[in-house]
Amino acid sequence: MVGVMKSIESIMNLRNAMVLGLLLSTICLRAQQTPLYAHYYLNPYLYNPAMAGFGEQSSAYFLYRKQWAGVDGAPETQVFTLDGNLKNHPVGLGITFMNDITNIIGRTGGALTGSYEVKLTPTTQRLRFGMSFQAIRNRIFFDRIRAEDISDPNLLENVDAKTVFEGSVGLSYSVRKLRIGVAGDQLFQNTFDHDEQAAFRTLNYTLVRHFYTTAEYLFEVGPNITIKPQVLVRTVQGLHSQFDGYVKVGYKDIVWTNLMYRHDIGAGASLGFKLDDQYVFSYAYEFPTTDLNIVGSSTHEFMLGIKIHRSTPGKSEISQEQAKEIMQNSVHQEKMDALEQQNEQVSGKLNRTERQLQSQNEELERLKQVVESYQQDLELAIENLSANKNDTTSQTQGFFVVVGALRKFDNAKAFQRILKREANLDTRVIQNANKTWYFIYSDNTDSVKEALEKLEVIKKGPAMPFIIETPWIYKKETE
Known part of the structure; x- marks a missing residue:
C-alpha cells in the first residue's frame, strides 16, 4: 500500500511539474506559444512571411534571446533566417x-517561405503576399522533472518528442513611406500527443492560431536623420490582444537606437550599427514594468546580420571595351584582305554591328x-x-x-554615354547634398521658369526613348 501511495505521489509530482513548466512558458505572454522578438523592426520576416525577399539585398540574420536572465527554466530562443528575391522577378524566398x-518544454522548427509582389501603381504602391510551411518538433524533458523518489519506476527519464507540420500566411501593403502588414501563424492548429507510459494518460499540447498586425511610417527629419515609429499588435485566438510600440531613430542607416514598450509586459531599448554597408550588429535590453519583476529580472537579445550584395552586372561595359578592340583588329584584317574577301568583309561588318547593338541594348x-531595384528610394x-x-x-x-x-x-557615366551615342545629348553629373545620388542633368539655370521650359524641350526631344525615368527639375540643396 505504501508503494502504491508513493507511485501516485510521484505521478502527481510529475503532472504538477509539467503544469508548472507550461505556466512558466506562458506567464508573461498570456498563453502565446511563439517567441517574442525585440528586433522585429530590423527583420520583419520574423513574423510576416510576406516580407521574405523584401529589399534590394538578400539578408541572413542570427538572433539569440535570453529572457529573465538568472531564472532557471526561463525562455531561451535562437533563430536563423535567410531571405532574398529572385533577380528580375517579383518573387521572394526564405x-x-x-x-x-x-x-x-522545448520547441525546434524549420520553415520554407515564398512571397510575391504586385505593383498596384508603377511607382508608389506595392502589395506583397507570403506563405510559409513549417515543421515543428515539440519536446517534453521528463528527465528535468524533480521528484522526491528519483528511483520510482513510474517516473519517465527520457525526452518525449513529437513532430507536426504547420503553416502561416502574410500580407504587406506599402505606399510611399507607409507600410501595413498582417500575418497569421499556426493556422492548422495541430496537437502534440505526449504519452506518459506509466501514468495512465496522454498529455495534449495544442497549437493555437496567432495573428500579427503591424503599421509603420518613415519620417525624414533631415538629410541624414530618420525616425520610424511602429506598432505591432499580437493576438492569440480566444484571448485579448496585446501591442508593442517601437520608435527607431537612425543616422544614415549606419547607426540607430530603438525604444520599445510591451503592453502589460515591460519596456526596453536597443542599439545597433552597420559596418561596410553589409554587417549588422544590434543588442536589445528589456525589463518588466509589472508584477512580473518578481519572476525574473532583465531580458537580453542579440542580433547579427549580413547583407548579401548581389554581384553588379558590369559585364556589358567590359564586353563593349573588348568589342571595340576586336573591331579594330578586324577592320585592319579586312583592309588587308579587302580585294579577296569582299563578301566576307560585308558580312563581318553586319555581324559586328549586330553584336554592338545587342551589347548597347543590354x-x-x-x-x-x-x-x-531602388525605385521606391x-x-x-x-x-x-x-x-x-x-x-x-x-x-x-x-x-x-x-x-x-x-x-x-x-x-x-555609362548612362551619359548612352544618351550621347543614341541622341547626341550632352550631359553632366552632380551629387545631392548627402552624397547618396548621382544626378545626370542636361541643363542648369538660376530660373525655375527657364528650367521648366528646358524640361519640356527634353520631353519632346530624341533622347526621351532612352531616358529611364521621367525627367524632372532638381532643386539643389544648400550645403
Missing part, C-alpha cells in the same frame, strides 16, 4: 530555423534593372528634391534638368 526552450536594360528622393514653378532662387543653389539618377558613379 528559410527559417528556430529553437526555443522554456523549462521542461547595357541600357541593365541600367533599367539597377534603377528598378528614388521616388522619395524626387518627391523631396524636385522643384515647382513657385520655387525661387533665394532658397536654392540652382535648378537642374535631371534626365537620370543612379547611386554609383560608374553607372552614371
Whole structure:
C-alpha cells in the first residue's frame, strides 16, 4: 500500500511539474506559444512571411534571446533566417530555423517561405503576399522533472518528442513611406500527443492560431536623420490582444537606437550599427514594468546580420571595351584582305554591328534593372528634391534638368554615354547634398521658369526613348 501511495505521489509530482513548466512558458505572454522578438523592426520576416525577399539585398540574420536572465527554466530562443528575391522577378524566398526552450518544454522548427509582389501603381504602391510551411518538433524533458523518489519506476527519464507540420500566411501593403502588414501563424492548429507510459494518460499540447498586425511610417527629419515609429499588435485566438510600440531613430542607416514598450509586459531599448554597408550588429535590453519583476529580472537579445550584395552586372561595359578592340583588329584584317574577301568583309561588318547593338541594348536594360531595384528610394528622393514653378532662387543653389539618377558613379557615366551615342545629348553629373545620388542633368539655370521650359524641350526631344525615368527639375540643396 505504501508503494502504491508513493507511485501516485510521484505521478502527481510529475503532472504538477509539467503544469508548472507550461505556466512558466506562458506567464508573461498570456498563453502565446511563439517567441517574442525585440528586433522585429530590423527583420520583419520574423513574423510576416510576406516580407521574405523584401529589399534590394538578400539578408541572413542570427538572433539569440535570453529572457529573465538568472531564472532557471526561463525562455531561451535562437533563430536563423535567410531571405532574398529572385533577380528580375517579383518573387521572394526564405528559410527559417528556430529553437526555443522554456523549462521542461522545448520547441525546434524549420520553415520554407515564398512571397510575391504586385505593383498596384508603377511607382508608389506595392502589395506583397507570403506563405510559409513549417515543421515543428515539440519536446517534453521528463528527465528535468524533480521528484522526491528519483528511483520510482513510474517516473519517465527520457525526452518525449513529437513532430507536426504547420503553416502561416502574410500580407504587406506599402505606399510611399507607409507600410501595413498582417500575418497569421499556426493556422492548422495541430496537437502534440505526449504519452506518459506509466501514468495512465496522454498529455495534449495544442497549437493555437496567432495573428500579427503591424503599421509603420518613415519620417525624414533631415538629410541624414530618420525616425520610424511602429506598432505591432499580437493576438492569440480566444484571448485579448496585446501591442508593442517601437520608435527607431537612425543616422544614415549606419547607426540607430530603438525604444520599445510591451503592453502589460515591460519596456526596453536597443542599439545597433552597420559596418561596410553589409554587417549588422544590434543588442536589445528589456525589463518588466509589472508584477512580473518578481519572476525574473532583465531580458537580453542579440542580433547579427549580413547583407548579401548581389554581384553588379558590369559585364556589358567590359564586353563593349573588348568589342571595340576586336573591331579594330578586324577592320585592319579586312583592309588587308579587302580585294579577296569582299563578301566576307560585308558580312563581318553586319555581324559586328549586330553584336554592338545587342551589347548597347543590354547595357541600357541593365541600367533599367539597377534603377528598378531602388525605385521606391528614388521616388522619395524626387518627391523631396524636385522643384515647382513657385520655387525661387533665394532658397536654392540652382535648378537642374535631371534626365537620370543612379547611386554609383560608374553607372552614371555609362548612362551619359548612352544618351550621347543614341541622341547626341550632352550631359553632366552632380551629387545631392548627402552624397547618396548621382544626378545626370542636361541643363542648369538660376530660373525655375527657364528650367521648366528646358524640361519640356527634353520631353519632346530624341533622347526621351532612352531616358529611364521621367525627367524632372532638381532643386539643389544648400550645403
